[in-house]
Amino acid sequence: MAEWIVWMALLGLEPHKLATGVVSLGAPTRDGRYLTHVREGDLAVRDLASGTDRLLTRRAGREFAYFSVPSGRGQWVAYAWFNEQGFYELRLAPLAGGPHRVLFRNAEAGFVQPCAFTADERKVLTLLFRRDNTSQIALVGVEDGQVETLRSLAWVYPKRMDLSPDGRFVVYDSFRPDSKTERAIYVLATDGSSERLLTPEPGSWLFPFFSPDGRSVLYAGGEADSLDLWRKPLEGGGSARVAQSLGRALPLGWSSGGRFVFGRRKAASDLFTLDPAEPRRVKLLGKSFAGMNRGAVFSPDGKWMAYLSRRGAENYGQESRTVLLRDLAGGLERDLAPRLAYIDRLSWGPGGLLASGSDGRGRAGVFAIDTQSGRVSALLAEPGGPYRGFRAGVDERGALFWLKEGKLWRRDSAGQAEETGLRGSALAVRGGQLALLAGSEVTILDTAKLELVARQHCEGCTEMAWGKTLLGAGPKTLVRLPGGAIEGPAWREGPVEFLADGVTLAVTLSMGQEEIWALEVKP
C-alpha cells in the first residue's frame, strides 16, 4: 500500500514532514496531536509525536474503513465504513476509544464521505452519493442521524467540502457553470438561502477549506504535475497564492498554530512484462511512460497496446483516467481522451476496444472506444449502476457478457438480454469461450450454449487472462503472482493480460511512497 507522509510546508521555507506510513483518507486534529487515517482497512489514529498508531476498528470479511474526520474539539471521529452488505455507512467513534455508533445507514445512499463537524459537534457535514448517481451535500445529526439535504448535484460529486467555523456556510468544488471539466469553488449557505460562485476566474479550482477564523477559503489549483495553494476572502477581495508547487497534493485540514496539512502523492504505477518462467524479474513494457499507468490490453493482431493513464497533479476521486493507444512497432502514442467519467478497466474484443466504467451522465456499464477518433458509444449503460461499470467481454459472434451484482448476463447480437443463472466475480472472453471465476473455481464455457468446457480449482485467484493454448495440456497454473512485492517495493495490482505471444504477461506494478506535508499559512 502506498504511503502518505505528512509534511508541513512553511511559506518560503522547505516543507516539514509530520508523519509517514499513513493513507490520506483522514484529517488532522486541530490540536495537532493526531491524524486519522486508514491502516490496512482499519480506522487508525496516528500520534504525530510518537509516530505510533492506535486502531479504532477491527475489520472482518470485506469490511473496511474509508474517509474519516475528527471533530474540532478532538472528541469524536466520524468515518465511512464499508459494511458486509456492500455499501458505506457513516459511523461515529470516540477518538480516545470506546463504543461506536452508526449515524447513517441507507443502501439508497451507499457512499458517504464525512467532511467536517459543526463547532458544537452535533452535526457532520457529509457527502452522500445515491443510487441514481445524484450527489448530495448533507448535514447528519450526531444524536439522531437525521439527514438535512442542503443541495443535490448531478453525478459529479464534490472532491472536498468544508464547513465554516460558525456553521453558516459550506464550501465545495464542482464543475464550473460553463464547463464539464474544470471545477470552481462554491459557497452554500447552510440555511438554504443562497449559493454563489467564489472563484469565477478561469482555471480549475478544488479542495476548498475554510481558514480557522472563517474569513477566507483556501483551495488548490495548478498545472501539470503540481498544485498551488490559493486563498481568497469569503466576502470580497481577490485571490492570492499561498504556496507554490506542492506537487500531487491532497489538502487534509488544519492542525495547530495555523498549520495546513496536506498529502503529497509520490507513488507511481507502471506497466511491466513478466515472464512466467521467472516471475520476479520484470521489465518495463516498452519505452518509459508518463503519469500513472495501469491495465494494458493488446489488440488481437498484436500491433497495438491500450492502457489507462492518470496525468497531471490532481488525481484524487472521480477524475477520469485517459486511454493511451501505443503503436507497439513504432512506439508512437496517442491519447484517445474518451469522454468517460471513470474508466475501471479496458478489454479488447472482436469489435474493438472496450472500457468498463461510467459516462458523463452517471450511467455505468460497458463502452466501446473508437481507436481512431476516441468517440465513445455505450454497449451497455445503466443508471444507478456501480461507478466502476461491469466486468464484461464480447465473443466472436458479438454477444456481450457481463457480471452484474455477481450474476452473469448475456446479450446476443440481436439485443436480447438474459440472466444466465451463472454467478462469478470475474470473467474473460476470447473467441467462443468464456472463463468465469467464482470463488476458487475457474469455469471455461462455450459462449454459444454456455456448456462446460473445462474447470479448474484456483485458490486465491482474482484475475484471469487468456493466453496461448498449450497443446496436450490441461488447465494448469502458469505462474502465481505474489500478492506482495514482486521486485523491490513494487506491488502488483489490477488486471493482467497476455501479450500477443500468449506467454508473456503484462502487469501493473505500483511503487514508491506517498508523503503528507503541512504548510504554515499566515492569517
Next chain:
Amino acid sequence: MNWLLLLTLAIEIPLGLDRFLPVPVGNPLTAEKVAKGRQLFFDKRLSRDGTVACASCHDPARAFSDGHARALGMGGQRGPRRTPRIANRAWGRSFFWDGRAATLEQQVLGPIANPLEMDLDPAEAARRVGLSLEEMRAALASYVRTIRSGDSAYDRYLAGDAAALDAGQKQGLDLFRGKAGCANCHVGPNLTDEDFHYTGAGEDARDAGRAGRGFKTPSLRDAARTPPYMHDGSLATLEAVVDFYNDGGKSHPRLDAEMQPLGLSLGEKRNLVRFLQSLNGRIRDGF
C-alpha cells in the same frame, strides 16, 4: 438576521427536496410578493377578455395542471402543447417544453402574452391590476417559486423507510433504474435531468421543441395525478406511456439513442406504473 432571509427560512421544504431553494438576487422572496403573486395567479383580468387566469390551466386541484391534452386558452383555443406541471420549478433550469425561458421571471409573462392563451399585452395586464410590469412579473415568479411537492412514498423510501414502497413498487423502482432505463433522463430529486430529448412522442411532426434538441424532460412528481402525458398530451394514461417506451418510442430522425425496445413483461409494466404512482407528494404553495 435579515428579514428576507427569515422569509426564505420560513418556507417548509418537504422531504425529498433540497433545503437550498434558488432565489435570484434581483427578486428575493417576500411574504407580500408571494401573496400578491398568488392573487395574480387566480386573477382573470390578466387575460384579454377576462375569462382566463393562470390557475385556469394550472389548477391547484389538479396538481397545477388541467387534464387536457393541449392547453385551452381564451375562447377555447387549443395550444400546441400540454399544460406542464409547475411544482418544484424553483429548482428548474429552463422553462416551457422547449426551454425558451431561462428563469421563472422570463417565463411567467409568456402565457399572458400568448395569443393562444391569455392574449394580453403584459403591460396592459399590469395596468389592470395596478402594478408595474416588473412588480407583476416579480410577484408571479415568486409565487410559482413557492409551489413545491415532496414527501411522497418514494421520498420516504429514499429516506430509509423500507415499508414506504410495497414489493411491486420496489420492483418498479428497480426497473425504473435498470431495465426500463427511465433514470437515464428522470433523475435527481425532481426526477428530471432538465435536458432535452427526442423520444418520438407527439403527433405533430412540425413541433420540433427546442430546435435540434427536442423536448424538456418533465419531472415525474405527481405524474399519476396529471394525465394525459407527453408534450402534446398524446398518451392518455401511464400505462400508455410505459407501452410507448417499451416499444422504443416512435421513429424520429433525431431519436434519442436511449430509445430502445425494453422487452418488459406485463407484470413489469404494471409494477413500473405502480412505482410512478408512488411519486405523488404533498403539494404546497406559499409559506
